[in-house]
Amino acid sequence: MTKSDLVNNLGTIARSGTKDFMEALAAGADVSMIGQFGVGFYSAYLVAERVIVTSKHNDDEQYVWESQAGGSFTVTRDTTGEPLGRGTKITLYLKDDQLEYLEERRLKDLVKKHSEFISYPISLWTEKTTEKEISDDEDEDEKKDTEEGKVEEIDEEKEEKEKKKKKIKEVSHEWNLINKQKPIWMRKPEEITKDEYAAFYKSLTNDWEEHLAVKHFSVEEDLPLNISRETLQQNKILKVIRKNLVKKCIELFFEIAENKEDYNKFYEAFSKNLKLGVHEDSTNRTKLAELLRYHSTKSGDELTSLKDYVTRMKEGQNDIYYITGESKKAVENSPFLEKLKKKGYEVLYMVDAIDEYSIGQLKEFEGKKLVSATKEGLKLDDSEEEKKRKEELKEKFEGLCKVIKEVLGDRVEKINPENAIMEELRKRADADKNDKSVKDLVMLLFETSLLTSGFSLDDPNTFGTRIHRMLKLGLSIDEDEEAAEADTDMPPLEEDAGESKMEEVD
Template identity: 40%
Template sequence: MATKNSPRVGKLSSSVRSSMLAGSKSSCGGSPKDLFYEAAAICKAPPKPKRKRSDRTPTPTTRGEQHAMGNWALPSALLLLLLLSTVPDRGRKLHANAEDSGDSDDLVDLPKVEDKLGAVPHGLSTDSEVAKREAESISRRTLRSNAEKFEFQAEVSRLMDIIINSLYSNKDIFLRELISNASDALDKIRFLSLTDKEVLGEGDNTKLDILMKLDKEKKILSIRDRGIGMTKEDLIKNLGTIAKSGTSGVIIGTAFVEKMQTGGDLNLIGQFGVGFYSVYLVADYVEVISKHNDDKQYVWESKADGSFAISEDTWNEPLGRGTEIRLHLRDEAKEYLEEDKLKELVKKYSEFINFPIYLWASKEVDVEVPSDEEESTDEEETSETSPSEEEETEEDASEKKPKTKTVKETTYDWEVLNDMKAVWLRNPKEVSEEEYTKFYHSLAKDFGDEKPLAWSHFTAEGDVEFKALLFVPPKAPHDLYESYYNTHKSNLKLYVRRVFISDEFDELLPKYLNFLKGLVDSDTLPLNVSREMLQQHSSLKTIKKKLIRKALDMIRRIADEDPDEFHNKDKKEKESEENEKKGQYTKFWNEFGKSIKLGIIEDAQNRNRLAKLLRFESTKSDGKLASLDEYISRMKPGQKDIFYITGTSKEQLEKSPFLERLTKKNYEVIFFTDPVDEYLMQYLMDYEDKKFQNVSKEGLKLGKDSKLKDLKESFKELTNWWKDALSSENVDSVKISNRLDNTPCVVVTSKYGWSANMEKIMQSQTLSDATKQAYMRGKRVLEINPRHPIIKELRDRVAQDSKDESVKQTARLIYQTALMESGFILNDPKDFASSIYKSVQQSLDISPDAAVEEEDEVEEAEAEEKESTAKAEPEDADESSAKDEL
C-alpha cells in the first residue's frame, strides 16, 4: 500500500546503496556531516512517538500506521549511512606524512568494511569498539600528517645503504643487537633507581624485563623493554646520527662504514655502536615507540628512505616508561615470525643477558569439555521391580555425573627464554668451556667464531669480597691504541650485588690492560652512591690490585703450560699442547704485545712480572718469538749483558754493521722493531741481574782485547786529526772499535743519548721540540776499524800530509757514509751528494775544472717557438671544422 512517504524512503535506500557501492568516495569527496544533511533534506518526517509498554496487542495495519513505520526506517538508515561514511575504503592505507600521501609506498592497512560489519549482528549495530577504532585511525592519520621529518646524517645513510643492499647471510644479528640495547636501557634505569626509587614508577613499570611479541598476520615483530626510554631529542640523536666516541673525536660509526666498504664483517656492527641499524636486514619499515620519565611518548618511524619522522604518540597504548620497537618484516624474513626461531636466537646470542626475556608464546593444554556422544540407554525391562530396587536406581541416577572428554586447546602466555643463572655466580667447576665462550660473546658483543684466548673466573675473600670473570679476546679492537690516553671507558663492567653500576671506571684496571673483557661483582661496595663517590672508595684499590695479579697470571698461563697438568701427560701430548700454547701466545703477542710493553713503562710495581711476558725475535730465534728467560738460558759463559738493537725492521737490522763482531763471536742480539721499544728500554734497565746493552751505543764490552792498547797508540795521530776535521759535525771523539769486522767505521751515540732510531721517531713528531732534540741527541762517537784497508791507507796519508785537502775531503765522505749506514739522517744531503760526484769524477779521470756544457740560447728559443706553433695548429683546425659544421 503506497503512501506519500514511501518514495522518500525508497530514495533514501538508494542513497544508502550508492554509498555502500561508492565506499570511500563519500569519505573522500564529502564528509559524513554533508551526507547527514543530505539525508535529512530527503526525510523530514517527524519521528514516531514511543509506544507504551502496555500497548503490545497486534492490530490491523492502517494507512497512518504505515506512515509511522516509514518514519521508523529513517533513524536506522541514517545510522547505517553514518557508519558507512566514516569507514575508509578497503584499499585505503595510512601514510606517515601528509606530503607522502600521494605515494604508493603505503605503511599500514586498515580493517576492511566487511570485517567490521561482520562482527556486528545484521551489520546495523552501533558497535562502540568500531567507532573507537575509527576515531583512533583518524586521529593517527592527522597526527602523522603533522609529524616532523628529518634527514639521516650522511654516515647513517651510507651505513643503511650497506645494510639494505647487503648480501650478508647471517641476518640473525638484528635480534641480539636489539636485545643488547634493551639490556643497556634497563641497566641505566636500574642504576638511577638506586638513588631515586620513584624513577621506576608503580605497577608493571617496576618489572625490569624484555618482552617479545609476534603478529603473523601483519608480519610484525615487537620488542619492548621497561628501560630508561628516550626523549624526543634522544630519538633524533640516537637514531638519526652517529655519535662520537669519548673525547678522542673518533666517529666509530664512520669507521665501521669504511671497514664494511673494504670487505669487513657485518657481524661486528655492535662493536661500533650502530647495532640498531641492523634491523634493516629484515625489516623495510620500523617504528620505535618510546617514553622517558622527562618527556611525552613519541613515535620514531622510517622506511629506510633517507629520512625519518617523529610525532607525539596518542594512539598507541601508553608504555609508562621504556621503548617498544616494531619491525614490519620483509617477505623474505618471515622465518622470524616463528616462535622456535626466536627461541633459538635468544639461546644462541642472549642467554646470559641479566634481565629476563619473555616471548608471548603459544602452548597446547588439555581441557575437559562436555562429551557430544549421546548416552546409551538401557533396554526397558518389562519385569516389575521391587520398591527397594527402585530406590537404588534413583540413588544411582542422582550420583551420575555428566560425561566429559579431553581435548587440546591452544593458549598464549609469557614464556621466559633465558633462565640461566649468571655465570660468574656459579662454581667455576660447574661451568663448561662452551658456556664461558657463549657468555664472552654476549658480554663483549663479539659474535665471531673464535673463542677467547683465556679466561679467569675467581672469588676474592678478605676485607673486600667480590667475584670476577676476566677474558682475553681473540682479537684487538680496531682503535685500541688510537685513543689510548684519551678514552675513559674500560671493557670491565662493575656490579654491586648483581646490580650493574658502570663500565666507565678506569680505576679497576690500568690502561695497559684495557683490552681485557669481563666483570666484577662486589658485595662490599656501597650500592646507593654516585659513580664519582664510588671512584674514591678505598675498596677499589684492593680490587684493582687483585685484578691485576689475576690478569697477569691468566696471560702467563697462555704462555706457559700449567706444571701440574703438564706433568700428567705423555710425551706426544705434551709436545702437541706445548706447540699449541706457543701458537696461542704468538697470537696474543701479535694482538696485544704493545699493551705489555706499555705496562712495563707505566707499572713499576709489576715491571718484572710483565718483563717475563715480553717476546721478541733475535739472531738465534730462527724467526720465532723468544722470551728473556730463553735468551738468558742461551747466554755465553761470562756474558754479563743482554744485547739488543733497535730499528725499523728485522731485515734492516740483520745487515747492520753493529752486529758484525757480535755474530762472529756467537753472541745473541735481540731485535726491537716497534717504535714503542725505544721508550720501553728507557724503563727496563735490567732483568734477573742482567743489564741491557744497546749495541749501537758506546760502552759495548766483549771481553778483553790484548792488542787494543797497541792499536790505540798506532792510530792516535789519525784519531786526533779526524776529530779536528769533524769539529763542525758534533763528533765528540774518534775511537778504535771492538764491534766491527768488515765495515771501515760506524757512528755510535753516548750511553744516555738518543739512538739513531729514536732520533727518527722524535723528528717525525708533529709537535716535537727542536731545542730538546738537540739536547737529547747527545754527542756522537766515530768508531773506526783498525784492520780495514781504507782506515790503514787513510792513516798513512795523514802521516804523509795532514793538510792535504783531498785527504780531508775523503775523511769527510767516509764519515758521512758511516753516518747513513749507522741509521742517522744527514744534516746536509747536498754536501754529501757533491762529495760523491767529485769522487766519481776522479774515478773517471775527469778534470775537476771540467764545466757543464751550456745550451745555446738561440737554439732553445727556436725550439720553444716550434713547439708553440705545433700546439696552435690543431686548435685552428678544430675552429675551422666547427665553423664548417655550423
C-alpha cells in the same frame, strides 16, 4: 598480585618497594628477587603516558591497576579482560616521541644491554619472513570450467612437463626467547662446559671466533647495593676485586704462554698493553717483564723472552743489551751492533715506540742491567789479549788517524780498525799521506756514516758530486775539462771541519 599488593607496591610514586626489597635481602632473600617489589616500576613513565597493570593472584580476583602518572590511580576488578589464570600483564601506551621502543631491534638491544643474564626468560613477539617455492597455478585462484562438456585431448608429453616454479615470501609471528645466555658466573667452574664458555664469550663480545683462554674465579662477597659511586669506590670488596682481577689476569697470561702458538697470537694483539703495564704497574712490573718478547740478533724469526736471553748470556757478560729503532730491518744493520756481535753478545731489538718508556722503568731483569747498544761511552770488558791487540792497532793506524784528524777535525772521536775499508785507507795513507783520494774517501765515509746513523747532510749536492768523482776513479774514466772545472768548485776538505756531528765512524 592481589588488590592490596597493587595498592601498596604501585600506588605511591615515592614508594617503589626498594625498602621492602632491602629488608627482605637482609633477612636472607636472594638478590634475584629484585623484580618482585616494584623496584624501578615508575621508570615506565619515561616512555609511556599511560600504564595499565593487569594481575591475577591465586588468592584473589583479577584486578586492573591504571594510572597516567598524574598523582592518581585506579584499581578495578577485571571482568571483561582476558583471564590470566595467574600472573601479571603490563601494557604501556607510548608517548609520540618514544615510538622507537616498538621496534624489534631496539627492544632486543635493551634486553641484551640490561637483562641478558637474568634467570627469568624474556620472550619477544617477533616477525619472521620465510621463502616458499610454489608452482604458478597454485598462486592463482581456481578457475571454473565455463565450457561444460568440452573435451580436450591432453598431450602426454605436456602432462609430464615440469610446471614452472616461483618463490613467494610468507610472513609469520612467533614468541622468540631473547635472553638465552644464563649467568655462568653463578655456577661452579667444573659444572660449565667449554661450549657454554664459548657461547657466553660470543654473546658478550659479538665475536664469531672462539675465545683463546678462560679464567673462572670469584671473590667471597657481593658488592653492596648502593647508588653512591663515591661510597662504592672506597668499598674494601671492590679493592679486593681490583687486586684479584690483575692477579688472575697475569696468571692467565702465563698459562697462555705455555703454548707458544697461542701466546704469539695473544702477544701480537696485546704486547703494547703488557709494555704499558711494565711502565705503570710497579707492583707487578717484574712479573709482566717475564711476559715480554722481542726479536734479537740470535732469535731469527722467532721471539725471545728476557728469561731465555739470560740463559744464553756469554761468560763474562754482565748486562742485557738492546737497541731501539723504527723497525727490525733498520736496527739489525746498525753499526752500533758490530762491537757487541764481535764479542758474541746477543742484542734485543726493541722497535715499538713504547719500548723505550717501558725499559726505562724496568732498568734491570734478574739482577742484570738493561743497557742500550747506542749508549754514549758503552764500555765492554776486554781480555789481556784484546787489550794488547788494541795497543798494536792504535800504533798501526796512527798515520791514518792523523789524516782523518786533518780532514774532519773534532767531528770524529774513534775509528773501527777492524773494518776492511779502514785497513785499505791505512795502506794508502802510509804510502802517501798527501794522497787526495784518501782525503776524499775519508770525507765520503764520514758522510755515509752520518746517513746510516739517521743524521742529515748539510750539503747533499757536494756529497753527490764526491760520489760521482769516486765512481769515475773506480771506473778509470778520464775527467774532461768540464769535470775538472766542476771539481774546482768543490770546497777544500780542510774547510769542512766544524762542530762534532758523530762520535764514531765504522
